Amino acid sequence: MSFYLSSLNGLEKEIIRELEKLYIYDCHEHLPPEKGRLKQKPDAFTLFSHYCQHELYTGGMDKEIMAKILWQPGDIDWKWKTFEPFYKQMKHTSYCRAAHITMEKYYGEKELTAKNVHAVSERIQKANTQGLYDCVLREDCKIIASINCDGPLDDTHSGLIRQTVRAIDYIYSYKDVLKKFGDGETSIDSVDDILKACEGYIVNAKEKGAVGVKYMSFYIDGATREDAQNTLKRLKNDPSLVLPRRNPLNEFVLTSRLRMTHDKGLVNCMHTGYRNDYRELSPANLLPFIMKNQDVKIDIYHAGYPYVREAIMLGKVWPNIRMNMCRTYLISQRFAFDALDEMLEMLPDNKIIGFGGDYYVVEKVFGHLVMARETIARVLAKKIQDGYLSLDRALEIGRKMLYDNPKEFYGFKDVGFNV
Incomplete structure (x- = not known):
């Protein structure tokens, strides 16, 4: 166990050995196609x-x-x-x-x-040769499938890669409307035309094998269709007008698309917290939508960091929310430990998705997974030592975080795997 912390005790090491036996789902990456990596x-x-x-x-x-x-x-x-x-x-x-x-x-x-x-x-x-992805992801990490962002939809690597697409966001101007929802020239006069384009985009992604649509969390002020239509009219009447991201048209299109994504059978993958002006990316900003759409699946990335308790509270209260620990162990193992420790006292065991490498350098997925197993094992060992869990129950929770929960939430099939 040379890659793990030297301070691990016997129980923590035992749990890690059991976690290493698992085939798992990797629930967020940014991997380019292998052929692209090989050209570098x-x-x-x-x-x-x-x-x-x-x-x-x-x-x-x-x-x-x-x-x-x-x-x-x-x-x-x-x-x-x-x-x-x-x-x-x-x-x-x-x-x-x-x-x-x-x-x-x-x-x-x-x-x-x-x-x-x-x-x-x-x-x-x-x-840097052909087979690198299989070596790292399949052989060393025992990953059944990696949910990927930013890759071409036809890059599946024989089922190892499952793609998501990004939501069309940041409608600042009428130029954005024409470029993002049309051909760049033909006039767009109606919000319905925009939503029709959104639907076509999602349907195309679904037909080509995508499993989700990735969003950046956003403020929700209650924009109506009328508000959105009036904003579109303003933008069209003044092509020089540039609005902030927080505007009625952008909000209405995004909330409509969240509903649409779910209705088309895909998961809403929500980037929250960590990035640039992280205030607008707080998971709590989504609450108005969640309260009205309790069936719409939303996967909360990064456990909301730094808004961890706000994110956990969403998972605590609403049935459609999952807490995704992607990137968390990279941000801080201390924070990830505390977050998991608290989640296990607050959430049913089907609510936590335990790992997403969140990398474009494929080898580093292994490094992150070591840190993830280590942190999960330390939390579970603490719960056992506190008398909170038995060893069998702790291992069951570990398996659910890394395998069962993502499989169920995303509807995966383990074709060709004896798990």
């Missing part, structure tokens, strides 16, 4: 791109320099010299821990140094 020229710094780039930027690295280091081929020695001071600042973070676990697993080094940076770069380039 990754190096050691690729492992410190997705999410670690936030630590680099907030630690003071210039964005243009960061782009050259993380996403462009270049001189390894220059990259290391520029990267090292910032790496020293961030190597203790959860984002970097996932990168370090990944690097140790696949490329034989626990941390990046001046002595090994060339060797790690050579190893990652050598491993």
